[in-house]
Amino acid sequence: MNRAVIAIARSPPRSLHQQPPTAFLHFVNTRNFIKMVERLTLRKRTPYNTKSNRRRVIKTPGGKLRYLHVKKLPTSPKCGDCHTALAGVKALRPREYATVSKTNKTVQRAYGGSRCANCVRTRIIRAFLVEEAKVVKLVVKAAASKK
Numbered sequence: 001m002n003r004a005v006i007a008i009a010r011s012p013p014r015s016l017h018q019q020p021p022t023a024f025l026h027f028v029n030t031r032n033f034i035k036m037v038e039r040l041t042l043r044k045r046t047p048y049n050t051k052s053n054r055r056r057v058i059k060t061p062g063g064k065l066r067y068l069h070v071k072k073l074p075t076s077p078k079c080g081d082c083h084t085a086l087a088g089v090k091a092l093r094p095r096e097y098a099t100v101s102k103t104n105k106t107v108q109r110a111y112g113g114s115r116c117a118n119c120v121r122t123r124i125i126r127a128f129l130v131e132e133a134k135v136v137k138l139v140v141k142a143a144a145s146k147k
């Protein structure tokens with residue numbers, strides 16, 4: 001976390017009568033100059049920089065710098081046929097879908113939260129043409145048997 005190290009501690013110098021600062025200050029050599037920065041302590045137990053353990057540096061209302069653990073970004077649900085993002089369906093982390101209402105997860109159409117509108121349209125047309133082909137086949141068969 002490079003940004004954490006480069007962030008400047010802006011708190012004014014404290015006199016001896018004030019309480020000692022809880023965060024330690026140390027010097028960091030950035031590209032051309034030396035800065036005094038506030039050291040940050042981790043908020044969770046795991047120190048590894050994994051995908052699920054990302055952190056951001058924030059400034060609290062009290063003026064201290066602190067790690068903010070950032071959750072993973074959600075991806076929007078995709079159409080099962082053409083893999084485009086589904087319109088009208090919220091992009092949430094998996095467990096968040098359990099807490100939102102059904103209107104956030106679907107649209108009021110056949111194959112609503114699963115297939116996009118264009119794919120449903122082609123499915124309907126295809127099914128209709130298949131049925132029409134069956135009818136045409138029956139008609140042709142009946143005309144052939146009459147002769």
Ligand SMILES: [Zn+2]
Binds near residue numbers: 079082118119
């Ligand atoms: Zn589609």
